[in-house]
Each structure stands twice: as structure tokens, then as C-alpha cells.
Amino acid sequence: MIYIKLQGHIYEYDIKEMVRQYFPKENIQMISDLSKASKNELIIINGLKVEKDKYKFYTIFQKKNQILLKEIMQLRIPSFENDKEKQRWEKRKLKVILYYSMEKQYSKSLPWGILTGIRPTKIVHKLMDEEKKEENIAKVLKSQFLLSNEKIKLLMDVAKQERDIVYPIDKNKVSIYIGIPFCPSRCVYCSFLSSVIQKNRESVKEYLQALYYEIKEIGKYINKHSLSIESIYIGGGTPTVLKVDELKELLDILQETFNIDEIKEYTLEAGRPDTINKEKLIVALSHGIKRISINPQTMNQKTLQNIGRMHSVEDIKKAYFLAREIGFSFINMDLILGLPGEDLKDVKRTLKEVEILKPENITVHTMSVKKGSKLKERLEEIKLDQGQKVSKMIEVAQDFASSNGYYAYYLYRQKYMLGNLENVGYCKTGYRSIYNIQMIAEKQTIIGLGAGSVTKVVFQEKDRIERMPNVKNVEQYIKRIQEMIDRKLSLLDSLYCKI
Numbered sequence: 001m002i003y004i005k006l007q008g009h010i011y012e013y014d015i016k017e018m019v020r021q022y023f024p025k026e027n028i029q030m031i032s033d034l035s036k037a038s039k040n041e042l043i044i045i046n047g048l049k050v051e052k053d054k055y056k057f058y059t060i061f062q063k064k065n066q067i068l069l070k071e072i073m074q075l076r077i078p079s080f081e082n083d084k085e086k087q088r089w090e091k092r093k094l095k096v097i098l099y100y101s102m103e104k105q106y107s108k109s110l111p112w113g114i115l116t117g118i119r120p121t122k123i124v125h126k127l128m129d130e131e132k133k134e135e136n137i138a139k140v141l142k143s144q145f146l147l148s149n150e151k152i153k154l155l156m157d158v159a160k161q162e163r164d165i166v167y168p169i170d171k172n173k174v175s176i177y178i179g180i181p182f183c184p185s186r187c188v189y190c191s192f193l194s195s196v197i198q199k200n201r202e203s204v205k206e207y208l209q210a211l212y213y214e215i216k217e218i219g220k221y222i223n224k225h226s227l228s229i230e231s232i233y234i235g236g237g238t239p240t241v242l243k244v245d246e247l248k249e250l251l252d253i254l255q256e257t258f259n260i261d262e263i264k265e266y267t268l269e270a271g272r273p274d275t276i277n278k279e280k281l282i283v284a285l286s287h288g289i290k291r292i293s294i295n296p297q298t299m300n301q302k303t304l305q306n307i308g309r310m311h312s313v314e315d316i317k318k319a320y321f322l323a324r325e326i327g328f329s330f331i332n333m334d335l336i337l338g339l340p341g342e343d344l345k346d347v348k349r350t351l352k353e354v355e356i357l358k359p360e361n362i363t364v365h366t367m368s369v370k371k372g373s374k375l376k377e378r379l380e381e382i383k384l385d386q387g388q389k390v391s392k393m394i395e396v397a398q399d400f401a402s403s404n405g406y407y408a409y410y411l412y413r414q415k416y417m418l419g420n421l422e423n424v425g426y427c428k429t430g431y432r433s434i435y436n437i438q439m440i441a442e443k444q445t446i447i448g449l450g451a452g453s454v455t456k457v458v459f460q461e462k463d464r465i466e467r468m469p470n471v472k473n474v475e476q477y478i479k480r481i482q483e484m485i486d487r488k489l490s491l492l493d494s495l496y497c498k499i
């Protein structure tokens with residue numbers, strides 16, 4: 001257990017997340033009355049004081065009534081344009097003093113410095129928007145966010161790759177996400193509310209009816225407001241778990257509703273090879289799907305069983321070659337590094353297999369132990385590496401990518417990732433995924449349809465994003481479909497129907 005006591009500020013979330021970077025397995029609790037803390041536990045006091053024209057930021061570590069470390073940083077009060085800017089600055093400095101203290105106390109630096117957010121490239125885009133030179137952006141990342149040189153390079157490379165897709169921003173251009181929350185079985189690391197299809201077969205029909213209704217209502221709105229759709233992403237769950245006629249019906253409805261020929265990118269997640277067959281792939285291709293994702297996660301048979309996937313390595317290869325044979329020329333493969341029981345040799349074996357397949361995209365995830373996953377429940381019995389080994393795996397994957405002609409084009413981080421590292425999308429030249437880039441950059445409105453999907457409306461002038469999640473539960477989604485459509489339309493109205 002670790003206690004955190006804040007003094008002079010209320011930035012609980014930021015400070016807690018920063019402490020979590022150093023103590024991923026610990027129970028971290030906020031405390032207001034120090035006399036209630038157990039004497040044997042570590043207490044971290046993080047605070048700020050304003051004294052005349054100066055800010056004083058400090059962190060104190062104490063245990064058993066003894067001060068282990070005290071770090072202070074004094075800075076002149078800068079001029080702030082508004083409260084938001086002031087808060088952002090204060091938070092950053094509080095994290096810096098906390099980071100310095102933890103680095104000193106535990107002799108350990110973090111590659112991502114004080115960055116705890118999911119979308120670190122947004123910082124680079126903001127600095128690029130201010131027309132800062134590359135070397136100055138790198139300096140900011142180093143001095144203000146304390147990033148390692150490797151992560152600075154990665155971040156800069158990725159931001160440059162995203163730039164011409166994200167900009168110029170066009171408010172009338174949107175992307176659409178469609179969620180099919182069913183899977184053939186549940187992976188141990190999954191935290192999505194995806195239902196195992198065999199146990200929920202009777203809900204599928206009703207679910208699809210509700211989804212079709214939502215698609216059509218949003219389609220009417222898009223046409224009425226002359227919005228253009230840049231990309232459509234059908235994800236989940238595993239959309240290809242649907243029967244051929246169900247998949248065909250869904251794609252027919254999308255074709256009738258949206259102008260598919262004008263869409264730049266149309267993706268279907270076909271994540272689990274045990275859900276793919278020739279008929280489904282032909283249906284997908286004939287309906288204009290250009291990009292599919294076949295996700296091995298690993299090419300080691302034993303691990304596939306361990307993580308709850310009911311298919312073999314051979315199934316992955318067969319599905320992949322079948323997709324090629326049918327005519328798919330844009331395939332992504334997701335991999336996860338740090339899976340339970342895997343070491344560097346296993347990762348190298350996976351990469352060797354992927355090297356033979358040569359997909360256009362490889363998305364390399366770092367294992368993340370999410371709340372609600374079976375893995376989280378079984379954490380006691382499963383040994384997971386918390387950092388160094390995974391860092392090495394990432395390095396090997398990076399080398400593999402560059403020596404096979406791939407480059408990093410999008411990046412995001414998640415909570416509870418092993419070693420607090422990152423997920424990176426790699427691509428061959430000419431094969432960046434528009435949807436992935438837009439989803440992470442958050443400069444484009446994305447309309448989510450289906451249970452668990454999230455609509456994000458971007459108010460560019462106000463530098464504000466508003467989210468509207470659909471309910472995750474399938475039964476609730478079916479029951480409350482009208483309410484969700486109404487809320488979504490009203491949110492969209494606040495952007496597109498200004499008086």
C-alpha cells in the first residue's frame with residue numbers, strides 16, 4: 001500500500017497516475033489525514049505553495065514517521081493566458097518534482113518521463129501547430145516532459161507520419177466506427193464487454209436490428225448535413241464471428257446508407273482466424289472492404305491456448321493466405337508483447353513467422369493488465385514481466401520492423417501496460433491506416449455505432465472534445481437504442497447546427 005497526500009492542490013488523478021508508473025502492482029490510496037495512515041507504509045506528500053512571486057513545488061517520502069527524501073523546486077510565477085493553462089502548468093511541475101523524487105529514491109528513469117496520457121503525439125502536434133522547429137520540440141520533450149531520447153525520436157517520427165492525414169482539419173469530414181460485440185471465446189486479457197457468441201446467439205439478430213436502425217438514422221443525419229465520411233472501421237469484438245448472411249446484410253445496409261465509393265478507407269476486423277472463411281471474405285471484398293485485420297497476437301501454439309484463443313497457428317496462416325488469394329492487398333496483424341509465459345525467444349519466433357507473411361501493417365501492443373480481464377483476476381498465479389524483458393521485446397520488434405521495411409505511423413499508450421510502454425502501429429510505405437491515425441489524433445469527429453462504441457465530437461475552435469458512449473451491455477443497447485440515437489444527434493447538432 002502507498003498513500004498519497006496532496007497539499008495545496010487537487011490534481012489527484014495526475015499524481016496518482018504518476019506514482020502508478022513506478023508502482024504498477026501496488027494499491028495506491030489518497031489520504032487526507034496522515035494520522036490514519038499505517039506507519040509501515042510509504043507516504044508520498046506532493047504539494048505546492050505560492051510565496052510572493054514564486055511557486056514552491058515539493059515532494060516528501062516518509063515511512064515509519066521518518067522522512068526518507070524531500071525534494072523542492074522553486075520557480076517564478078509565469079504569466080498565464082487563462083486558468084486552463086495555469087492548471088496544466090502546475091500539474092506538469094508537480095509531476096516533475098514527483099518524478100525527480102522517485103527517480104532519485106529508486107534509481108530508475110522512465111522512458112516516457114512524466115507522460116502518463118494515452119496520446120503523447122498530441123503534444124508534438126500542438127508544438128508543430130505553433131510552428132516550433134523540430135529541434136525545439138525535441139528540447140521541450142526532454143526538458144519539460146523528461147522523455148528518453150529513444151521515445152523522443154519515436155514520437156517525432158510518428159507525429160510526422162500522421163501530419164498530412166490529420167491536417168488540414170475539415171469539420172465536415174468524419175469517420176465511423178461500428179461495433180460488433182461478439183467473439184468466439186474470451187481472451188484472458190480482454191476487458192471489452194464482448195460476449196461469447198455461442199452463449200448469446202439469440203441476441204445477435206435483435207442486436208443487428210438495433211444497429212441497422214442506428215446506422216440508418218445516423219446516415220440520414222450525415223446526408224442532411226452533407227458530411228463526408230473519410231473512413232469506416234468495423235470492429236468489436238470480432239465482426240467476422242457473424243454468419244455469412246448476417247455479415248452480408250450488415251454490409252448491404254452500410255452500402256445503401258453511405259457512399260462507400262467515396263470513402264478513403266474501409267476496414268473490417270477479422271481478428272480471430274477461426275471466424276474467417278472464404279464466403280465471408282468474398283462478401284467483404286465485394287462490398288468494398290479494403291483493409292482487414294487478422295490478429296495472431298502470437299505465433300506460439302502454447303500461448304494461444306493459454307490466452308483463451310481456440311485456434312492454432314496454422315489457422316492464422318491459412319486465414320491469411322486465403323485472404324490474399326481472394327484479393328485482399330491491405331492486411332494488418334496485431335501482436336502482443338509480454339503475453340503470459342512468453343520470453344524473448346517466443347517473440348522472435350512470432351516475428352519470424354510474420355516476416356514470411358509480410359502483412360502491410362503490424363500493430364505491436366504491449367501487454368496490458370486491464371480491469372475486468374480474466375488476467376487481472378489470475379494475476380497471482382500468472383507471472384508477468386513488469387518491465388525490462390518487455391522493453392527488450394519492444395526493441396527487438398522495432399529492429400524487426402525497420403529491417404523489414406516498416407515504419408511507425410501511429411502510437412498510443414494504455415493504462416496498466418507492462419513497463420508503462422507503448423503500442424505502435426507499423427506500416428509499409430503507402431499503407432498508413434487513416435482511421436487509426438484520426439482516432440488517436442482526436443482532430444476529427446468519430447461517430448460510434450453499436451454497443452460500447454464511443455462518439456467523439458471535436459469542437460476545433462474551442463479546443464474541446466465531447467464524448468458520448470453507447471451503453472456496453474447488448475440487452476441495454478437494444479432496449480435503449482432510441483435514447484442513444486437522440487443523444488448522439490443532439491451532440492452532433494451542437495457542432496453542425498449552430499444558430
Ligand code: SF4
Pocket residue numbers: 182183185186187189190191192194236237238271272
Ligand atoms: S478477440 Fe478481442 S474483443 Fe474478442 S475476446 Fe479477444 S481481445 Fe476481446
